[in-house]
Amino acid sequence: MRATTLHGLKDIRFTEVADPVIEQPTDAIVKVIASCICGSDLWNYRGDNDITPGMTMGHESLGVVEEVGSSVSSFRKGDTVIVPFCHCDNTCPNCTFGAQSACVHLGFTVSGQGEYARVTQADGTLYRIDADPAPELLPSLLSLSDVMATGWHAAVAAGVRPGGTAVVVGDGAVGLCGVIAASMMGAEKVVAMSRYADRQKLATAFGATHVVETRGEEGEAEVLELTDGVGADAVLECVGTDQAMRTAFAVARPGSTVGIVGVPHGVQLPVHRMFRKNVGLAGGMAPVRRYLDDLLPLVLDGRINPGLVFDKTLPLAAVAEGYQAMDERTAIKVFLQP
Amino acid sequence: MRATTLHGLKDIRFTEVADPVIEQPTDAIVKVIASCICGSDLWNYRGDNDITPGMTMGHESLGVVEEVGSSVSSFRKGDTVIVPFCHCDNTCPNCTFGAQSACVHLGFTVSGQGEYARVTQADGTLYRIDADPAPELLPSLLSLSDVMATGWHAAVAAGVRPGGTAVVVGDGAVGLCGVIAASMMGAEKVVAMSRYADRQKLATAFGATHVVETRGEEGEAEVLELTDGVGADAVLECVGTDQAMRTAFAVARPGSTVGIVGVPHGVQLPVHRMFRKNVGLAGGMAPVRRYLDDLLPLVLDGRINPGLVFDKTLPLAAVAEGYQAMDERTAIKVFLQP
The missing domain is CATH 3.90.180.10 (Medium-chain alcohol dehydrogenases, catalytic domain)
Structure with a gap:
């Protein structure tokens, strides 16, 4: 063949x-x-x-x-x-x-x-x-x-609930499917972190209520502002890099869970922050x-x-x-x- | 004063x-x-x-x-x-x-x-x-x-469920309280990992159904044998050292959660294993x-x-x-x- x-x-x-x-x-x-x-x-x-x-x-x-x-x-x-x-x-x-x-x-x-x-x-x-x-x-x-099943898994792992807030880190196809999943599961506020106009447009079509264009600390601050300074009820990490993971944990509210589906590459999990803030991690290969x-x-x-x-x-x-x-x-x- | x-x-x-x-x-x-x-x-x-x-x-x-x-x-x-x-x-x-x-x-x-x-x-x-x-x-x-609230938090974080299996890593006072918690929450099999006779006795009094004395790979193999080769439905990590964490993730079945309450010291979370096996982490300061x-x-x-x-x-x-x-x-x- x-x-x-x-x-x-x-x-x-x-x-x-x-x-x-x-x-x-x-x-x-x-x-x-x-x-x-x-x-x-x-x-x-x-x-x-x-x-x-x-x-x-x-x-x-x-x-x-x-x-x-x-x-x-x-x-x-x-x-x-x-x-x-x-x-x-x-x-x-x-x-x-x-x-x-x-x-x-x-x-x-x-x-x-x-x-x-x-x-x-x-x-x-x-x-x-x-x-x-x-x-x-x-x-x-x-x-x-x-890809759709993987985005769905991120939302399930992160524990997206009706009426809550969800942040999707990553605007690749998996992240965009994560937006669909968070929206379908009833999250009231779905924040897509995306730098690219075409992806932002798709994220919005898929149910994102907010788009954050900036990255790193600036992006994290913007998400915190959108979530009353508290952080998101659920975070979907759909990239797998160390920076994406850091952002995910930085915007996850205490007591919440980061759902991961991006294959980790060079990732060091922030175990002290996770412990201090009671932020969990779930997910993996879908x-x-x-x-x-x-x-x-x-x-x-x-x-x-x-x-x-x-x-x-x-x-x-x-x-x-x-x-x-x-x-x-x-x-x-x-x-x-x- | x-x-x-x-x-x-x-x-x-x-x-x-x-x-x-x-x-x-x-x-x-x-x-x-x-x-x-x-x-x-x-x-x-x-x-x-x-x-x-x-x-x-x-x-x-x-x-x-x-x-x-x-x-x-x-x-x-x-x-x-x-x-x-x-x-x-x-x-x-x-x-x-x-x-x-x-x-x-x-x-x-x-x-x-x-x-x-x-x-x-x-x-x-x-x-x-x-x-x-x-x-x-x-x-x-x-x-x-x-200490009792902390052991309870480990069991809550690990998602102990009635009829399931729970493994408690650590036989300090927190681990022993974790045994109480897992038992009260209805776990059918509660495995206490403990090397000391006095602590084993207390763990048993607190509801442990099995005690594993060995550590490291030997202990992990013993727990796997006790859990039909699959691993535990819920794992309570009550120490905070890297070795204890490794053991916890080694005995956690795919799809389960390790509940952590030991303050992490020198811990590197096994992110690749967590991803591959879909083993989550939850918990932190109680x-x-x-x-x-x-x-x-x-x-x-x-x-x-x-x-x-x-x-x-x-x-x-x-x-x-x-x-x-x-x-x-x-x-x-x-x-x-x-």
Whole structure:
């Protein structure tokens, strides 16, 4: 098949690789009908993580089941499915405790930006949707494989409550989905911290009631002013850098929780401040499968439209252009069509 | 008055100092009728914190109101009171959010191991109890000024639930009170990590269903075995050292929360593990006042007897002997009488 591969610093190619095959009886092979580029792919692209040259890329995808292993009983060839980026059996003690992203049989989609992808633990992982979804729904449905579910997880972890205040640190696609989540969960004041006009506009469309453009101490002071000098009831940290984390803890009111979903890079948690102020931390890699029963109806009813985070669409063969656009921030998130 | 003072490394004296006086109209002066030594006093005693030579010591006390400031309306001379170690107005946004230990008017008892103590924000801080409590109740009542409320906070922060498993890291007085709390909150399996026979015995009396004697990786493996290889539903970290924190996160099941109440010393939070396993952290300095409505009846009804953590009683004048005993671990916690 043809798939996106990474060969070195900012060296993305669309090349011929071996087809994924059923390796375990619990596997399925899915033909990808929509995929995209994730902010976390940029860590590899920019050389911030160790990579294996030639590795396939992409963990977000929507697909049609092509083949299933002998023990897969809930899906068959032809089913249209959401493919959560983290694969889980959905029956182990971690899954039943709501931590599907720490399933004892955890797996990941590794060729989502390709023609086919192998899904481990297919019965537990996949989520069936109607065949031939309307094309305009594809972006939002695709977002359920990761980005929307991740923003939702940040809000759940932060304990967003009706009538409260929520601050979203980070205006990438995950942060924007965090705004959707905080708004849907009934936060009365949703503050989006964002420097870019296009993202601010989207945040407002998604339910942000306030936008804070400044960063660091200046931004923190502005958020405190918006929250009566007290700080926010819930903070969603959707970046993963040390500065974002510091800001998150600086604007979280005593007794609140910072919900984290950005993969931590170079982060030192401010344990003394956390202790003194009783500010907790929750979250982590999103247990996507856990939220699909809640999120799919919201998409199908049109109550949320997270697909709007895709502001650039490219054919899969032009994936390198997509990486460049996201790296240079000329696109928020790039939608890829086969 | 005479009070406990610290003059240098392990140099505790009982000396004459200036009487505390009403400094603000919201203050009260309390005559101390019972006090004790806290594990956190040992950080100062052992030279692990910077100290001011001659500083008075003690933040846990039970007392009788001696004098109140002009704006104190809920208490008067002669009232017998629990004095939460952290003083709060109990009306500010942080207090009403349940974070009384981050009150905007936060204060602390600083001469609890003395004849008198100044209490700031007396109306919000103090908690009246019956005059002349039975002598045998004094230790448990005193424990509500800090140690029992702190153990309770660890269990609340960790989210102990009926029928679940709870692990308590630390067998000091706070950890032992954490065992009481986890047990009262209905945890079915309460694992106390303790190396000392006397503390193990007390933990068992307090409701621990299992004791793990080993430490580090060995102890962690033992806890995992006791929790079906999954880890605990709730972990109470009652020490504050890096090793204790590591153990806490190692035995916390994915999706659970570590409740911390030990003042962190040299702690590096394992942010990558927390992220990967979705293990959260909550807690901090205990909002003592918040829990007294719940805890006092439990003590008065005899449903909990946290006073048993005091295994040595001394006259205040012999306080130096008490510090030595706790430093050498020949006493769990020392009760001081005027």
